[in-house]
Amino acid sequence: MLSPCTQLGLTxxxxxxxxxxxxxxxxxxxxxxxxxxxxxxxxxVPEMNYDALSSKPQGEICIRGDVLFSGYYKREDLTKEVLVDGWFHTGDIGEWQPDGSMKIIDRKKNIFKLSQGEYVAVENLENVYGLVSDIDSVWIYGNSFESCLVAVVNPNKQAVERYAEANNISGDFESLCENPKIKEYILGELTRIGKEKKLKGFEFVKAVHLDPVPFDMERDLLTPTFKKKRPQMLKYYKSFVALHLRLVLHP
Structure with missing residues (x-):
């Protein structure tokens, strides 16, 4: 009896x-x-601890050749995300086997599909939302089982305290980050820049969690080159992600 044949392919x-x-x-x-x-x-993929040059080569699978598509229809931003110097970045994490075959071991999460079928280039969105002057850093999360995005934000301390003073909101920086009015203000700023940059509806963040502590290597949230470790960030902030997705989708 022959063993079954398996394959990997994408549109x-x-x-x-x-x-x-x-x-x-x-x-x-x-x-x-x-x-x-x-x-x-x-x-x-250093942020996920995958090394293509290690004794057991692991990393994102990239494809090059005449079989590739020319790009996503009317989505130049997504095309630039996945086509780099002629190489298509599949988003799959593979491991070369000694016999030359490929084993799929993980999935890179910088581009993902929401439940309604829309693709999200999350790093591009973080660059857009990062233009908000009142925040220092932002991590955006979504997945193929949900229809919207949520974010964890490191707000700028001086900006938050200035807004709180102007609006008679008391408390230290940590308590201000828990205040619903401050969260509403930061979410409003994200929405403002999203509209200014003409983001599509599904690309707008629907809820935020404000972390007064900057993303850091001590909590294993960043690489030594300050890239976000997305799987580790999801693990660290999973309680927020689950709560806010539930509240947004089922208020």
């Missing part, structure tokens, strides 16, 4: 990119080697 790569070989038992659990008409490589 963006005109379907098949990796195909396993029937009856090759060592390929069970993999998607097989790349097909002949394309190039494949792994790119290190």
């Amino acid at each position: 963006e790569t005109c379907a098949g990119t990796f195909v396993s070989l029937p009856n090759e038992m060592d390929m069970l659990g993999t998607v097989g080697p790349p097909v002949p008409n394309l190039d494949a490589r792994l790119e290190s």
